[in-house]
Amino acid sequence: MEKFVIGLLVGGVCGALLTANNYKMRTLVKKGQEEVQAKLDELMDEKIRMFEEKGKSEDKEEKASEAETKSRRARSAK
Numbered sequence: 001m002e003k004f005v006i007g008l009l010v011g012g013v014c015g016a017l018l019t020a021n022n023y024k025m026r027t028l029v030k031k032g033q034e035e036v037q038a039k040l041d042e043l044m045d046e047k048i049r050m051f052e053e054k055g056k057s058e059d060k061e062e063k064a065s066e067a068e069t070k071s072r073r074a075r076s077a078k
Contacts, residue, residue: 008036
């Protein structure tokens with residue numbers, strides 16, 4: 001996916017250079033670049049959310065494990 005996005009951006013830049021003298025083409029290229037940037041931002045936000053959720057679930061598992069260990073120690077101490 002990343003290679004596709006990089007290729008798309010490079011193609012957009014090359015297209016912008018080739019059509020620099022045409023106003024309509026420049027606006028189309030800018031619009032395309034804005035759409036690509038919005039999609040990239042969306043993908044990055046999604047990945048960040050996934051990492052945060054993964055971290056939260058690991059924290060919950062760790063706390064549950066610690067609580068279980070404490071209860072076992074308390075039972076064995078009796």
